[in-house]
Amino acid sequence: MCRCEEITYEEIEEVIHHGAVSFDDIKRLTRCGMGPCQSKVCAHLVLQAIHEITGKPLVEIPIPRTRMPVSPIRIQTLATNSTQFSTVKSVLDELELENGKVK
Structure with missing residues (x-):
């Protein structure tokens, strides 16, 4: 069922029989949908x-x-095989503060 996390139909069936009633329940119990595709x-x-x-x-x-x-x-x-993790800067990251106020 979930190729990324290698979850089978039988595993899904088992957690449903144990009371899982939604995708989020199944996700919490099996990690289904937590792989690279994010459940797509x-x-x-x-x-x-x-x-x-x-x-x-x-x-x-x-x-x-x-x-x-x-x-x-x-x-x-x-999109690339970048080995460096780069975060997106926010406008707030660019602000300069002086005495707790924007310069």
Whole structure:
């Protein structure tokens, strides 16, 4: 089901039988969706599995929550084999303060 984290259908089925009712429940229990693709490949497969196993209509199954990265990184860092991690600077990083006020 999840190629990035190597999670099988059987593992998904097992955690559903133990009470997982949403993608986020399954994610917390198995790491499904936490790999490099961030559930872009497996989300629909897992939602379909929840539907098949529980009989719950797809429209009643909550979609996975998405979260922003802790600190944004440059697209160049993601797109290349860069070994240096570069964060995106904020406008606030450029401010100069004097006595707690902007110069």
